Every structure is written in C-alpha cells, then in structure tokens.
Amino acid sequence: MAETKQEETWLLDSRCSNHMTSKGELLSSMDHSYKSSIKLGNNSTIEVAGKGMLEVPTKHGMKKMHNVYHTLDMDHSLLSIGQMLENNYKLVFDEGKCEIFDKNHGHKLVSTIKMSPNHLFPLKLGEKGDNILANVAVKDESWLWHLRFGHVNFSSLKLSHELVHDLPLVENPKSVCEGCVLGKQTRQKFDHGKAWRASFPLQLVHTDLCGPMQNKSLGMSSYFLTFIDDFSRMCWVYFLKHKDEAFEFF
Numbered sequence: 001m002a003e004t005k006q007e008e009t010w011l012l013d014s015r016c017s018n019h020m021t022s023k024g025e026l027l028s029s030m031d032h033s034y035k036s037s038i039k040l041g042n043n044s045t046i047e048v049a050g051k052g053m054l055e056v057p058t059k060h061g062m063k064k065m066h067n068v069y070h071t072l073d074m075d076h077s078l079l080s081i082g083q084m085l086e087n088n089y090k091l092v093f094d095e096g097k098c099e100i101f102d103k104n105h106g107h108k109l110v111s112t113i114k115m116s117p118n119h120l121f122p123l124k125l126g127e128k129g130d131n132i133l134a135n136v137a138v139k140d141e142s143w144l145w146h147l148r149f150g151h152v153n154f155s156s157l158k159l160s161h162e163l164v165h166d167l168p169l170v171e172n173p174k175s176v177c178e179g180c181v182l183g184k185q186t187r188q189k190f191d192h193g194k195a196w197r198a199s200f201p202l203q204l205v206h207t208d209l210c211g212p213m214q215n216k217s218l219g220m221s222s223y224f225l226t227f228i229d230d231f232s233r234m235c236w237v238y239f240l241k242h243k244d245e246a247f248e249f250f
Helices: 081-086 141-148 154-162 178-184 243-249
Strands: 009-013 027-031 036-039 045-058 061-071 077-080 089-094 097-102 108-114 122-124 205-210 223-229 235-240
Touching (some): 027 061, 108 122
Antiparallel strands (some): 009 122, 027 045, 045 061
C-alpha cells in the first residue's frame, strides 16, 4: 500500500453514499469481488471496482477508514457525510467552516475544516494542524467493538477474538470510556465507627412516611407513619387516612 501523502485532499460530500476514491493504490485489504455502480448528479454512472481500507497517519497514531469504494474515472476523492454520521460524529456547518465532534468521547472537537473560495470543504489527510482527519472518518475499532458488546471490558474482548467471526484484534486503549466511568462506578463504603448514635432517649428519632398503599387498611387508612428512637429502638406506628395528617401525629 502506498503511503498517504499530505497533498491528498478529500472533499466532504452530503450526497455521497460512501467514502470513495479512484486512487486504489491508497487502499489496503481490498475486496475486488465487490462490484457496484454509482449514479452521479448528471445521471451518469461510474463503476465500483472494489472496496478497501485507508490508513491515515495522524498525530494520534494510525487511523483507519473502512468501506472506502475504489471507483473508476473520478477526479476527486470524497468523504461521505452520511457515513460519518453513522460512525457517531456530529458535523456543524457555520460561519464558513465545518466543525466535527466525536459523540463517543464527550462531543470532543476533532477537526475544523475551513470552506474554500469555491464553497467546498477540503480535508487533507495526514496534514498537521486544525485541518486534520485524526478521528473523523472512522472510530477506533477497539472502541467500536467495546460499544457493540455493551461496554464489555477489553480483556474479555481479547478473549473473544478467536470465538467471534470477523472480530479484529482488540487493543487496550489509553483513554477511558466515559460511559463506563459513569455507569459502573460504585459508592465507597462508610467508615466504620464514624456513625453517630444517640446517648439518651429521644435525642435522635428516625421517621418515615409510607404510602399511598394499593390496598387500604381495615380502618381505611392509605398511609402509615413510623418513629424509631435511636437510643432505645422503641418504635411507634401510626395509620393515616391522608398524608397531611403526618404533622398532627408528629
């Protein structure tokens, strides 16, 4: 596979169904058995001679763009906005630029593309600076399979490599999954011996009002109110027909 050069420019295209390029030498893992045709805006068609993967060197490491069509007789390489949206990216067009956010990592801004004088949005692959592909066209495969398996840990994903067809070799990422941090965190235990207890009756009283109950009591009450003395553990229980009677029993 030839290395992606800095002068390789791809255009954002909202009508493009897939990423596509006529430069097949840029693609690896080519599937030449895939054949199709694409209808252009002038009603002409171009042939798809296969599809493959484009590797893009960035300051964040090598990124991969999958399902890139190798098309024939195209003057420009195109990035599909729809395919980027499917990969969970958000594109905002405003004030002569396009900002691309990664929704998988806290809506982080990953690229800013300035509009050219001819009203196009060119993205140069491998270029350093703001206009860099980085994570735009494809999510890291390890994170993608982490999400597909319901945020399973990466050690288990590695063990599943030989059990699941077409599962790539998953590597432990350096960053942390925000969803896992929020969804799997547990509260620390209370320190032993730090709880305060009453030293005489009625110094501390615990109370709870429960209801309305689905079935009323024999006295047609829908609520009950409890008072528990912390010192003696004495418990009082009162039945209430209405919730606003709680203060009277208190």
